[in-house]
Amino acid sequence: MVAFVVDGKTAGTINTATSTGGRSNTSTVSPKxxxxxxxxxxxxxxxxxxxxxxxxxxxxxxx
Known part of the structure; x- marks a missing residue:
């Protein structure tokens, strides 16, 4: 069993990036x-x- 926990802001950014073909105008930084x-x-x-x-x-x- 695998679970991913994502806050609302991150989820919105991911949805924006995937709906634009992987290109997004918002800059996200992956956590270390x-x-x-x-x-x-x-x-x-x-x-x-x-x-x-x-x-x-x-x-x-x-x-």
Whole structure:
């Protein structure tokens, strides 16, 4: 199941753009969605995981 929630102003702009063949005189800006720094967070978690594994392996070698 998929649902789209659109306010009245946006719906009017979409209807205008589709009724004029996709060309509209009104300028709309799409909202920015998602995270822009996803790769930075993935790299950070990978570095933390690598550091944790290094500590565990070093501790096992000493024991």
């Amino acid at each position: 969605t998602g995270e822009g720094n996803t790769m930075m967070m993935v790299a950070m978690f990978a570095a933390i995981g690598l550091a944790g594994m290094t500590v565990v392996v070093a501790g096992r070698k000493r024991a």
